[in-house]
Amino acid sequence: MHPSEVPSETEREARDRAALWACVAPAGVLLVVTFAYATLRYVVFGPWSVGHIPLFVLNKAVSWSALWLIALAYALGPLARLAPKRFGQHLWLRRYIGIMGFALACLHVVISIFIFNYHYYRLFFRQAFELTALAEFAMAMGALGWFLLLAPLAASLPGAQAALSARYWRWLQRLGTLAMLFGALHVAYGVPGWLTPEKWYGGLPPITLWSALGVAIVLGLRGLVWLRGKKLGG
Numbered sequence: 001m002h003p004s005e006v007p008s009e010t011e012r013e014a015r016d017r018a019a020l021w022a023c024v025a026p027a028g029v030l031l032v033v034t035f036a037y038a039t040l041r042y043v044v045f046g047p048w049s050v051g052h053i054p055l056f057v058l059n060k061a062v063s064w065s066a067l068w069l070i071a072l073a074y075a076l077g078p079l080a081r082l083a084p085k086r087f088g089q090h091l092w093l094r095r096y097i098g099i100m101g102f103a104l105a106c107l108h109v110v111i112s113i114f115i116f117n118y119h120y121y122r123l124f125f126r127q128a129f130e131l132t133a134l135a136e137f138a139m140a141m142g143a144l145g146w147f148l149l150l151a152p153l154a155a156s157l158p159g160a161q162a163a164l165s166a167r168y169w170r171w172l173q174r175l176g177t178l179a180m181l182f183g184a185l186h187v188a189y190g191v192p193g194w195l196t197p198e199k200w201y202g203g204l205p206p207i208t209l210w211s212a213l214g215v216a217i218v219l220g221l222r223g224l225v226w227l228r229g230k231k232l233g234g
């Protein structure tokens, strides 16, 4: 690199400030909204006590935000194709939003380990230490989804794009779409609850439903762009 191309300290600071904002702002807004929703649903209208806010309720906000951040990262590409003037300038955010989504998914896994027992999740247990088949399936999907997210994470590391061929770099990124699909299957244990609105605490739809809806919208958007590409390509 020519010395005149090396960014100055001021330029590096401006770049880092923008990256920090991209990490903190979308994740922060989502966490506040989802945390308020989860507290309303489970503590204000539901049967959970205030003492369960630090782990049980927080875990709901963290997991929901994680899945929606990853979905948002994967929505920006198709949105920029459909409305380049509106979304094209925001494409650089994908990397930071996706990394924050992965970081929150890790936090969700750690929190879940502390409270994964018969008292908190009766639905998942046949008896105290035995999971139901549904719970085994749901947790396997979660674990696989988390594992697959390592691929786009690796592809998002500094220098990875330059070091890899374009084709394989794109493949690593695309594995994130599959991870999202596993994320949706991971929360599908909530489907029976989606169908009984009369039982929703405070009339608020379940978080599993909101989470899966985010994934469905993004997969729909990506499908739409793919179909449009096929049509234009003849």
Ligand code: HEM
Binding pocket: 056, 059, 060, 063, 064, 066, 067, 070, 105, 108, 109, 112, 116, 139, 142, 143, 144, 145, 146, 183, 186, 187, 190, 206, 207, 208, 209, 211
């Ligand atoms: C080893 C991996 C994982 C484990 C052990 C795990 C564990 C759990 C548990 C125990 C629940 C039930 C939470 C509750 O109802 O309060 C849950 C729900 C959920 N998980 Fe995971 N999870 C994993 C991976 C993931 C990943 C990778 C994502 C998304 C990026 C994710 C997103 C969600 C969401 C959105 C919910 C629904 C929350 C709710 O409705 O309350 N999970 N997970």
